[in-house]
Amino acid sequence: MVVADKTKEDILKLLSQIADPEIPVVTIQEIGMLRDVNISDDGIEVIITPTYTGCPAMGIIEADIKALLHEHGYDATVKLVYNPAWTTDWMTDEAKEKMRKYGIAPPTHSSCGDIAAAEAEIACPQCGSKNTEVVSRFGATACKALYKCNSCKEPFEYFKCH
Amino acid sequence: MADLNELKYTYSLRLGDDAWILSHRLSEWCSNGPFLEEDLALTNLALDLIGRAQGFYKYAAELEGKGKTEDDLAYRRNERQYFNHLLVEMPNGNFADTIARQLYVSVFEYYFFNELKNSSDETFAALAAKTLKEVKYHMAHAVDWTIRLGDGTEESHWKMQRALDSLWMYTGELFEMDEVDNELLQQCIAVDVIALKAKWQEHIERVLKQATLKQAEDAYMQTGSRKGIHTEHLGHMLGDMQYLQRAYPDAKW
Incomplete structure (x- = not known):
């Protein structure tokens, strides 16, 4: 797996095209769910946060992230964090x-x-x-x-x- | 003293159980709501509670360290191994019964999570901050309906009053502290629920006054859930809720 040639910004840019499954006109980045990307020797870790704790779209978003990165030759893990709590202020x-x-x-x-x-x-x-x-x-x-x-x-x- | 992780496990499990059992109760309204928008509202509340339960169960499983998942905790325990408050397992009854339960619970949760968000345990604090935002909507929903039914027709008024009175005996438990709470309170992890009682009561009184309803009279308070002793209603509910996982373990869509 080649990760070294990509920066965190490259990966974030790539992920910024993923649409929200419920409101497809906005992306997960625009809505504030995409929080961070960590690149290490172990691979790529994408940090996301749910809008609501019971948001049923989280599973789809996780799958979309993994699929997109896989398409570009990367294996990724997706981590769900609750802190800081999502707010519409980030939109x-x-x-x-x-x-x-x-x-x-x-x-x-x-x-x-x-x-x-x-x-x-x-x-x-x-x-x-x-x-x-x-x-x-x-x-x-x-x-x-x-x-x-x-x-x-x-x-x-x-x-x-x- | 029990190991700190064990105490936190129990605490997280209890919070998960409260959310999980109430969620299942509310989901029983699906397709039975008084009208479409309210059907959606009650199931939306249920969805928030599933999300909350998932968060606390995940943390509990992590603290236990036996490789369990949130699903194991939700579906693979017996009645005596659940520690939710008796109030949340009470049957839906009529719409007023459900609203009275929602009022008592959501006002309590509003004050509870407002404190838990300052917990010295980062995970509890994060989950509480998130939950608090959702609980504000749950409380607004319950308060609006309490006023509408209380200050509504003669029939809606007496049904609401009867519901508030009959559930009152299950509210005492919300303000009990046992050794788990006390040990964790010393570490600034848990919430001192005894200190919340006056605020809760004042808040309820304020709403009831606006709704032209009366505060229930003090009576014997039922207890036992923190030791796994439940009302007859929980077992029936679990039979329904756990059927699939019990009959077909590890069944997947």
């Missing part, structure tokens, strides 16, 4: 914009203490109106809530701040 502005265009209202506030306050002014990703309301704090995935827009009447998902 880049570009990622939030991509998410909005995809139809998901991105998290607007930084990691929130007050859930109700953070939910107050969510703009509809379709029409931009802030006249929206929560249908349920829990949606199709752990990270999203269900909303509806009172202006254009469209239902939409909101990526909860965390």
Whole structure:
């Protein structure tokens, strides 16, 4: 196995193309799940963190990382860490914009203490109106809530701040 | 004194059990929720709890050092070897019963993990910091529903009151400390739950007042789970939960 000719940055760059299995318009790097890469004589170790403890996408992400690196001739191990705890603050502005265009209202506030306050002014990703309301704090995935827009009447998902 | 790793193993196992058993209870609502969004909400809570259980079981298995996995701990133990609080194994009952259980548990967990995140044990601290973010949503869900049902119709009000009253006797256990807690507390690893009781009670009272409900009257408090003594409900639940792994050991998808 050839590892020596690659730097940590090279590997991170390679991994930055892996899409989030649930929201394929953003990558695991943009969403903040890809934390670090360690290169040693034993091989490559990729450090990831879950968005939610029960996130069912973690298994797929691990498999995607291993498969991509294997394709490039590397064997890798993937380590799951909980510290520091993932937060939507790590999400880049570009990622939030991509998410909005995809139809998901991105998290607007930084990691929130007050859930109700953070939910107050969510703009509809379709029409931009802030006249929206929560249908349920829990949606199709752990990270999203269900909303509806009172202006254009469209239902939409909101990526909860965390 | 027992070995430190053994104490931490027991502590991690208990926290895993609390999450795991409540998760299974909530998952029993799948396709039985009062409406679609609420069905999703309850199963979302269950999913968070599975993730949490996995984290604590993994750590417990690592501390035990016998090469077990989180699945072995979840599926290969008998009733007396589970140490979850009695409260989390109580049946779902009607929707108000489930919400009352969620209220008591999630408010407790909010204060508990807020303390455990300062644990001198790095893994406990990391898992607690992560869990706390999720518990805030669980608590908000339970509080909203308690107010809605309590301050709702005559029927929803009395069902909610009856649920709060009948589960009250299982809340005393949340604030018990045994030798494992005390030994680990001395090392700044565990949480002093006795110190949380007043905050918990005040918080519950505040919510109930808003919900036009009454605090349950003090009564005999049931206990035993930290020694593996459970209510009759846990065995039935495990029979259902463990069936596949017991009938077909190591079965994989």
